[in-house]
Amino acid sequence: MFEIDLNSSDNIYQFSPKLDQVTRVELKSKLSELGLNSHVFILSSGTTSTGGIKGYALSKEALRKSAKAVNQHLNLNARDSWYLSLPPWHIGGLSVYIRAQIAGAKVYTSSDKWDVRRWVKKLENVSVTSIVPLQAFDIVANKIEAPKGLRYLIIGGDYLAGHLHQKLLKLGWPVVRTFGMTEVCSQLATEREPSNSPRLEVLANHKVKVDEHGVLFVKSESMFTGMFSLNKDFTYKEAVLQEGLFKTNDLVELKNNQLYPKSRADQAFKCKGRLFYLNDIREVLDNFALDNGMYSKLAVKLAPSEREGQVLSILADSKLMNKEEFLNVELRNLLAPAVIKEIEFVSSIQRTELGKVKKH
Numbered sequence: 001m002f003e004i005d006l007n008s009s010d011n012i013y014q015f016s017p018k019l020d021q022v023t024r025v026e027l028k029s030k031l032s033e034l035g036l037n038s039h040v041f042i043l044s045s046g047t048t049s050t051g052g053i054k055g056y057a058l059s060k061e062a063l064r065k066s067a068k069a070v071n072q073h074l075n076l077n078a079r080d081s082w083y084l085s086l087p088p089w090h091i092g093g094l095s096v097y098i099r100a101q102i103a104g105a106k107v108y109t110s111s112d113k114w115d116v117r118r119w120v121k122k123l124e125n126v127s128v129t130s131i132v133p134l135q136a137f138d139i140v141a142n143k144i145e146a147p148k149g150l151r152y153l154i155i156g157g158d159y160l161a162g163h164l165h166q167k168l169l170k171l172g173w174p175v176v177r178t179f180g181m182t183e184v185c186s187q188l189a190t191e192r193e194p195s196n197s198p199r200l201e202v203l204a205n206h207k208v209k210v211d212e213h214g215v216l217f218v219k220s221e222s223m224f225t226g227m228f229s230l231n232k233d234f235t236y237k238e239a240v241l242q243e244g245l246f247k248t249n250d251l252v253e254l255k256n257n258q259l260y261p262k263s264r265a266d267q268a269f270k271c272k273g274r275l276f277y278l279n280d281i282r283e284v285l286d287n288f289a290l291d292n293g294m295y296s297k298l299a300v301k302l303a304p305s306e307r308e309g310q311v312l313s314i315l316a317d318s319k320l321m322n323k324e325e326f327l328n329v330e331l332r333n334l335l336a337p338a339v340i341k342e343i344e345f346v347s348s349i350q351r352t353e354l355g356k357v358k359k360h
Contacts, residue, residue: 001095002107006060010035015088016043016353019053023230024061027276030234038352039225042091044182052231056105056182056224065223066185067098069205074176074192076128076151078104083122083129085114087353092130092157095186097126116142123147132157134355136164139173139297146172156180156187157354159279161286165293169194179261183246185222189259200259208254215265216252217245251277269302269310271338277288278302281312281335288334294320299357304343311341315357318345 004012005146013028031041036057043055071077082236088092100107108126112118116138123129128151148154152167156178168175178190179200188208189200193323202208207219223246226238239246249267253260262268267278281300289298297317305311315330324343332340350358 003135004040004060004063004098006064006098006101008060011037012040014040014042014089014094016087018031019043027230027234030230030236033055033226034236035225036225038265041228042092042094042182043089049272052229054227054229056091057226057228057236059225062220062222063095063098063185063226064102064356065186066204067095067102068229069222070095070187070190070205071099071103073095073187073192073203074128076103076105079107079127080127080151081108082109083119083126084109084128085119085131085135089349090095090354091180091182091186092132092354094214098128100158113196114138116144120144120147123150125132126150128154130156132355133160134158134296134351136160136175137290139171139288140164140167141295144171152176153286154178154190159282160355161284161295162283162289163287163290167290179259181248181250182223183248184218184220185224186218198258198260200261203258204257209251209260210254211267214251214262216248216250217242218248219244220246228256228348231274258292267302271310272307274337276338281338284334285314285331288330297349301357304312304340305341308339311339314343315350316343316345317348321345 004224015024021163038060040058040063041055042058043053082096082105084093084096088094097107103202108122110122124147127149133155151174153175155175160177174194176191176194177200178187187203188206189202191199192201205221209217214268224239226236228236248266249265251262251265253262258351263277263279269276285298285300289295297320301313303313312335316327327343352358
């Protein structure tokens with residue numbers, strides 16, 4: 001099993017194998033000049049606004065405390081075994097190894113490309129695994145029932161549509177939803193058990209609050225050290241805290257230590273004077289897509305409008321062009337009173353390794 005020496009002062013550069021060698025060498029050289037020790041440098045699943053690389057410096061101590069908190073939250077121990085379904089060069093996959101290492105649990109993995117039918121066969125002796133919503137859709141599309149020994153199917157990394165969640169539960173999958181961020185080394189709030197209603201409880205290693213606008217602030221034992229980016233130039237910024245709190249870009253509701261994500265702060269928008277949250281739009285759109293055999297073939301982005309404020313632009317896979325009239329009528333009615341500017345057909349909707357829609 002891949003292991004990280006959590007007690008050494010050595011740094012680890014956990015980069016995707018898709019990163020070209022020239023960039024890898026340059027990035028490692030720049031990061032080594034920061035003077036940090038006992039850190040893991042990991043790339044974000046997204047890119048910078050100019051298309052460059054961005055990533056985070058995470059101390060081994062922060063990663064250890066995050067893993068310990070997740071294990072305690074879900075009562076994971078040496079009797080459990082993990083199957084690694086996410087890339088180990090992203091925080092979702094890397095954190096699996098560290099949780100298992102701390103608990104003394106086993107991790108099973110494979111070099112095979114994602115194939116849901118092969119994947120489910122590998123879960124026969126596994127009690128917990130983590131996936132993203134796009135992988136969850138493959139389970140539902142193939143009507144695959146859950147293995148009897150699985151305790152948790154942890155789903156995070158992106159928004160999980162309500163209809164997709166319900167179909168997973170009906171197939172017997174022990175889904176626990178999680179909301180996390182690389183800035184706190186993985187999970188911030190997670191369900192303790194499967195539930196029809198969201199019950200994402202904040203983990204014990206975090207303290208959270210919201211301001212009058214609903215912006216989430218976090219104080220954490222697992223806080224990142226800094227963030228770096230590489231485009232034409234290399235930049236590094238230490239984590240900026242306000243009275244020990246990190247201001248996130250997330251809008252949430254907090255009730256009794258339970259967290260309900262609403263939107264990224266830059267994805268809340270006004271149209272005709274009314275406030276909308278992009279997560280609500282995605283819920284409606286994803287449920288519609290799932291019900292009409294179009295899941296993963298529709299996505300939404302915001303577009304400025306002088307008249308309405310901000311409007312919606314729907315990305316649709318070009319394979320759906322024969323349904324253009326149907327989509328125009330149904331989606332404009334379904335998403336009203338938000339305004340759809342256009343339905344843009346693209347050759348394919350570009351996604352990251354974790355299934356998030358890339359900027360088009």
